[in-house]
Amino acid sequence: AQTVTQSQPEMSVQEAETVTLSCTYDTSESDYYLFWYKQPPSRQMILVIRQEAYKQQNATENRFSVNFQKAAKSFSLKISDSQLGDAAMYFCAYKVVDMRFGAGTRLTVKP
């Protein structure tokens, strides 16, 4: 069975600093997709960044980037220059047929 593990239930970062959220997953597949979603207090899940497993280059989206280590089955999210609006729950997800999620990391941004 596919499992996604986020080992950090909560993280905190100072505004303008950098923070890294961890994610590992378990799969026997070689072709799949990985995602990071953000869920602010409004509850709506918003896609932050997406990575295809067959691509070696790490995805980046402005201040958000990933460190994808396929052999280690690791997919961490780095947020640079953290902003107050980055405070939210962050979910790592994995998809072959259906999307499966981790339990989430609550990120607090301190002014």
Added chain:
Amino acid sequence: ETGVTQTPRHLVMGMTNKKSLKCEQHLGHNAMYWYKQSAKKPLELMFVYNFKEQTENNSVPSRFSPECPNSSHLFLHLHTLQPEDSALYLCASSQEGRNNEKLFFGSGTQLSVL
């Protein structure tokens, strides 16, 4: 706005009530999903509809009954629920088959079962 609308936003119901959650997507997608989100647990995939046909049912109790009358609408009918069914229920949609693998989510229905 992601193009996926869920109603109601909040719902309180007794264990003997019957209610329905509604989801509508305005994105022209061909797949829709129900997820259950409980505190400190991974999102649980409940049902998947692809081209209006149910393709997955993850051992969900029969007190949850999905309905997908067309590719834009998805319902979750609830009856005889238990207090442990209290959770945030999220609807999502996607366009499968075009290498566009991401899901678009609604804002969820926060359900409380008394």
